Amino acid sequence: MKTAILLITLAVLVADQVCEGVKFGPICCGRTENTILHCADEACRNYKTIRNTGNGFDKGMDILCCDGATVKAPIDVTIKNVSRPYGNGNAIDNGLLLEGEGLCFNLFYIKPIKVSGTAKKGEIIGSMLPMQTVHPGIPTHLHVLMCDKSDPTQYV
Numbered sequence: 454m455k456t457a458i459l460l461i462t463l464a465v466l467v468a469d470q471v472c473e474g475v476k477f478g479p480i481c482c483g484r485t486e487n488t489i490l491h492c493a494d495e496a497c498r499n500y501k502t503i504r505n506t507g508n509g510f511d512k513g514m515d516i517l518c519c520d521g522a523t524v525k526a527p528i529d530v531t532i533k534n535v536s537r538p539y540g541n542g543n544a545i546d547n548g549l550l551l552e553g554e555g556l557c558f559n560l561f562y563i564k565p566i567k568v569s570g571t572a573k574k575g576e577i578i579g580s581m582l583p584m585q586t587v588h589p590g591i592p593t594h595l596h597v598l599m600c601d602k603s604d605p606t607q608y609v
């Protein structure tokens with residue numbers, strides 16, 4: 454009996470290590486919290502309502518932003534590299550690959566200030582690219598894509 458309880462406790466402890474409690478700070482546009490876009494349009498989506506657009510980065514989440522706005526590190530991060538959502542060089546084809554607090558994720562559609570080193574939560578890491586010039590009319594947003602394509606809802 455004691456062994457069973459011990460094993461269950463261990464299992465719970467291990468399961469809890471999935472970056473329990475990591476919470477993104479506000480990322481964009483001087484907002485005090487992150488606003489997730491929940492709507493049917495495929496340019497404006499969250500992880501659960503995503504349609505398979507076949508573009509290879511359809512699993513992710515959109516966070517409301519403003520063209521040209523400063524973008525802050527959501528958590529303490531190491532900046533691993535630039536990361537391009539399309540690879541076609543259009544005006545919003547830029548982003549960062551970030552790691553920190555056990556998470557690995559991309560932030561797309563931003564112009565980075567730096568592409569290596571570290572940034573503290575809340576530190577400015579870039580600015581929002583001009584999404585309105587590429588997709589006029591849709592809400593300007595950042596795209597969060599976890600490296601393992603998992604659902605980022607619990608962190609955002």
Ligand SMILES: *[C@@H]1O[C@H](CO)[C@@H](O)[C@H](O)[C@H]1NC(C)=O
Nearest residue numbers: 533534535536537540550568
């Ligand atoms: C960084 O990203 C660029 C562009 O996507 C890529 O060519 C390069 O191999 C990457 N560097 C590393 C160290 O992964």
